[in-house]
Amino acid sequence: MGVPIGTGVTSILEPASRPTREIRDLSILVVAICAAIFVVVQSFLVVAIVRGVRADRVAKASSQPVGEPVQVYGSLPIEVAWTVIPIIIVFVLTMVTIRTIREIDLTQPPPGAMAVTAIGHQWWWEFRYAAADGATVITANELHIPAGRPIWLRLESADVIHSFWVPRLSGKLDVIPAKTNELWIEADSPGLFLGQCAEYCGTQHAHMLIRVYAEPQPVFDAWLAAQASPPIASPVVAEGRSTFTEYACMNCHTIGGTSAGMFGPNLSHLASRDTIGSGYIPLTRANLKQWINDPNSLKPGCNMPSLQLEEAQVDGLVEYLMTLK
């Protein structure tokens, strides 16, 4: 895929799904009504100022004292107008907001939806899918979805409160420990959509990015099948593989058939991803080497320690991990 990091719009004004189009339309309606009120109020103010200045000038030119403007008390039509018009405006805004919420904040998955679980961790995302044979496929940070099909995301947290937000695909929803929130996301057409944890969750919150790859259904199916298959490590990289299992790597990371740690991202198919560090660092040999040497030099404060390995060991690990397609 090789898509450069950080490209692509994340604007709510460029929706790419039904829920985000409805949010955009509602936002524009609210801003338009407020802008119209602003213009009307400001026009009255400008007219009053202009007339006041003019009256002042006329009075000065004829050396008359400046008179008070006409004082109006208890005008029924004016009071009715400024009570009824705001009530109507607030009523309209309330009704269209309720309608939009009912349409997009569903309690049941939309028809034909595919379920995916997203788990927020400090500071990365875990994604769980059900594979064709019912097995669970676990991956991290890069969410693949079929384009044109609703996705029913079950949001869970492993630690603190996070928030899942991909502005072009869905609204924003908090990810809360010991609670499952459900969010409808969808992409009308294939593409890469960027998102971000939207609730401050600790030092590396700003680097807890989300990458959503929307693909045509057959491409997605092939991707899921590849993720479900056991990773194949060639004998050439046996040394890196044994370093992985001899050191603490295996306690924190799962690699199918090799280790079962659950604290960090699943690495079974790491080399099929474009990035590491939750969408923050492009996956290249050089970056992977620096990451294994000292993750804190790239993502200060992150929860992976430097294991102080020898350079040859790190090189072996890089070779091994890069074969995990």
Ligand code: HEC
């Ligand atoms: C104490 C647990 C722990 C140990 C030990 C550990 N890691 Fe990690 N690792 C993590 C965590 C947590 C992250 C996610 C960091 C982040 O993005 O904030 C991570 C991220 C990674 C990533 C990036 C994955 C991605 O998709 O972003 C790689 C690659 C990696 N670790 C490899 C290793 C290797 C190789 C070792 C052994 C030398 C190792 N880790 C040891 C916890 C650990």
Ligand SMILES: [Cu+2]
């Ligand atoms: Cu966060």
